[in-house]
Amino acid sequence: MIYHFKDSKNVSYSYEVPEVEFSGRRITNGKYSIDSSGATWKIDIYGFNDPSQHPKDARFLGIIELMKNGKLKLEGVSSAVGKRPKKFSNKAHIFTRVKESK
Secondary structure (H helix, E strand, C coil): CEEEECCCCEEEEEEECCCCCCCCEEEEEEEEEEECCCCCEEEEEECCCCCCCCCCCCCEEEEEEECHHHEEEEEEEECCCCCCCCCCCCCCEEEECCCCCC
């Protein structure tokens, strides 16, 4: 999975889906907001452009942690199925920052 967070508060993410009727990379766009006021930062991703993947008005409710060496820990759930986690579990994803070449 690849996330692209932009200064404009827009986000896109893509992921491989090899085991379904279409194979290849799927791209979804939306917006994000971050609340860094607490010890654990909260992230909401919303306004998705793909209603087949996200119910109308659904939000991804997550927590994030900035780690060493440009890594980011992320865990969350769709508001359509649950609540924001309060702490990280062994299901958290760790992403590595990659600078895009121009």
